[in-house]
Amino acid sequence: MNTLRAERRGVAHLTCVDVIERPINTLRGMPKRAATRRPPEERRQEIIDTALALADTLGLDRITSRDVATTLGVTSGLIHHYFPTVDDLVVAAFAQTASAQNDQDRQACQSLPPTDALRALIQRSLSMGSANARIWMSAWVAAPRRPDLAREVDKQMIDGLDVLTDLLRRGHDAGVFRVSDPAASALRILVLVDGVLVQVSMRSETTYGDVHALVWDTVEREVGLPLGSLRPENT
Amino acid sequence: MNTLRAERRGVAHLTCVDVIERPINTLRGMPKRAATRRPPEERRQEIIDTALALADTLGLDRITSRDVATTLGVTSGLIHHYFPTVDDLVVAAFAQTASAQNDQDRQACQSLPPTDALRALIQRSLSMGSANARIWMSAWVAAPRRPDLAREVDKQMIDGLDVLTDLLRRGHDAGVFRVSDPAASALRILVLVDGVLVQVSMRSETTYGDVHALVWDTVEREVGLPLGSLRPENT
């Protein structure tokens, strides 16, 4: 972000190269710079993607219309043309990643037998990068101050819980799992995953082996599978 | 915070009562208002407490010298007199709560037999209010942008881990627990607790029963105690 701030600080940092490299009509008194006009949906997606990229390092509620604009090479006014409030942008950005993850999980549940689907789900959660972890955590922290975001976070968490609950129930009905209360088991598993997520976001150097083993242990026990039967071989 | 913002917006909201109730020398051209002078350590503590109160709802990195000042009834300049940078205040505030918790745990470990100490530790963690949970989460989120805070968070997490590790080792040596790797077990337990903490901060209405049971189950298993022997009776 320092580079962004520096750029915005004014004209003092402009070198000859900077001036020469941009079209002549940029200069004062001349017609405005040519805008790279784009189809609305495409631009909208660009903005969301940029916002998410910034949120990776800054956290969701540190996103700024100006920062998004300068990284994208446009003006902050344009950002507000697509998202009237920054809040709208934040919610849209979070909704996109979260629902993408849930959709992916849901699809895995439909295309794989219960055991494989569960393995895939847990594996994806455990391998989720620290960037993604930080987006979730910043969403949790920002939620109390942003009602719309809070609503979206709630929705996505419930959605994720539903996906896992359905999977457990399906596995139980198929006789593969043994879960007396699918919803409760799903919640327990997600709590565990959240805990790992926190660790991931804080200490990327720590050895996760033990922590990951804890997750596999607990999940296997929770769904009534023999220990070691769910986790991948190399773990 | 809305009330604070409104107060700060200017004199437009001043009613007759407001003007009359404060000393006459407040008015323009008159000598300054009498300052309630306080011993430095006391004032310093006041500031930290106020900052923590604000952090409960806003998150640690939304703390503002002006907000702290107005809630405390002083000027933002005074805040900077005690804490040159807001960063200093944030770090001091976090360090205070975190170290208080660790000290409390450490004392419990020294004054109680291992099983009781472990029970007390877990119980305190599980009953930690959502406010406290939010302070930890905001610390995790803000850490990447605040090196000093990151250092403090790291220190406090390691400290908490050490307390638990020592307890497990002591219990093992005393023949009460059976833990092959105390540090690894401590980390696993803390991951679990962090996961619960996230849930607490988000959904205060959800039934925690199952989640708490998961923690007790896992901890008992982790330290080699018979199931149900650690948790309090009513759980």
Added chain:
DNA sequence: ACGTCTATTGAATACCTGCTCAACAAGCAA
């Protein structure tokens, strides 16, 4: 070629924020 539509700019407004500093005054010592 021409006109319409709208994506995009640039600039302005109003507010918030961290931080500084000279001046003031509360308490204490002599």
Added chain:
DNA sequence: TTGCTTGTTGAGCAGGTATTCAATAGACGT
């Protein structure tokens, strides 16, 4: 009382931020 120390104020500077809006200029249909 007098003087000194220092907690405290008030005002100000230099930015940062969300948001608005008239004006501009690509793109596209006719």
